[in-house]
Every structure is written in C-alpha cells, then in structure tokens.
Amino acid sequence: MRDAYSYPPSMRRLVNELSKLPSIGMKSAVRLAYALIEPSNSSAEQLAEAISAARTALRYCEECFSLTESTVCSVCTDESRNRAVVCVVEKPSDIISIERSGDFNGLYHVLHGLWSPMRGVEPSSVRINELSTRLEKLGCVEEVILATSTTVEGDATAMYIANMLKGADIRVTRLAQGLPMGGELEYADELTLSHALAGRQSID
Ligand SMILES: [Zn+2]
Incomplete structure (x- = not known):
C-alpha cells in the first residue's frame, strides 16, 4: 500500500476498499480505481447503484x-424437488455450479464457510448447527451429500458433519474425487461435477 499513500485521500480510500475484495491485489485495485474515476466512465455510478440495490434486495x-x-428461495419452495436428499455446500455460488450440472434435484x-481450527473458525461460526436443526425439521431426509471442496478445510468440515450425523439413520456421502486442484466447485465444469455427483461415496 506504500504507493497508495501518495494518492489523494479519496483515491487512497477507494483503492483500499477495492483491495479488500476477493482476488483483488493492490495492483488490480489501483487499475480498477483509475477506471472507476475516469470522467468518461458513466457506468461507475450505475455500478455503485447496482451494489446498493443488490445489498438491499x-x-x-x-x-x-x-x-x-424472498424469505424462502425458489429451490426450497419448489414442490418438485426431492426433499429426501440435501446437498451441503460452502457458499451460495456452489449451488449455481451444481444446478448447472443438471444432475441434482x-x-x-x-x-x-468451512470449519478451520487453523484460522480459528469454529463449527458454530458456520451453519453446521442449523443443518442439524433443518434435518430434524424436514424429518424425511435419507441422504446428505457433502459437497464441500476437497481442500483440508473442506475435508475436515465434511468429516465433522459426518460424525455429527452418525446414528441419525441418514446416508452421508461425499462427492467423488476428480474435482480440479484445490477442489473448489466453482472451477469444475458441468461434466466433472456430474461425474463427482454420480460417483459419490458413503462416509462410514
Ligand atoms: Zn432455500
């Protein structure tokens, strides 16, 4: 951030805020800031408005x-979805990836988030307790598919949930290996996800 200290305060603030976004390093933040303050860039106000509208809606x-x-999403309200199978993911964008594969109903x-003792993230900081409440409420769940990434934290979280569900008379499965390096769902193509779903294996 040393370079940024020579910027006027408002520019420094903009660069600083942009650099907090995921995957945005300081160089990219500076490049984006210059593009956003460019007088001919009419989309900057629209961007600010879109962010604000999305955050409100x-x-x-x-x-x-x-x-x-809405209060409840379109998947949860869809009567044609199979309520006996629940797929557990890390973040909302993972749902888009799995829906795109077309193989999950x-x-x-x-x-x-994921359970991460190394980063001080406890299971209670992510929605693991809510999962067990929900399974009880649904009452008819036969299978829980753990679709967390195949990273150390993704695996640890999956094992934690599998342990939690021991004795619950629910089949607990994990997506098959073969996901890309780092195992993030968002980097997997539809076919890979399709295969990972079809080849899911029970966790004992
Ligand atoms: Zn929902």
Missing part, C-alpha cells in the same frame, strides 16, 4: 441460507 433463505430476494444447505 438480497437476503439469505430462511431454510437453506442460499441467496434470494434435491435441496441444498449453505454453510457460509
């Missing part, structure tokens, strides 16, 4: 915690 579904503009549960 969007909320988390009361049932599955995915992103919605159950419900979702979004954790909003």
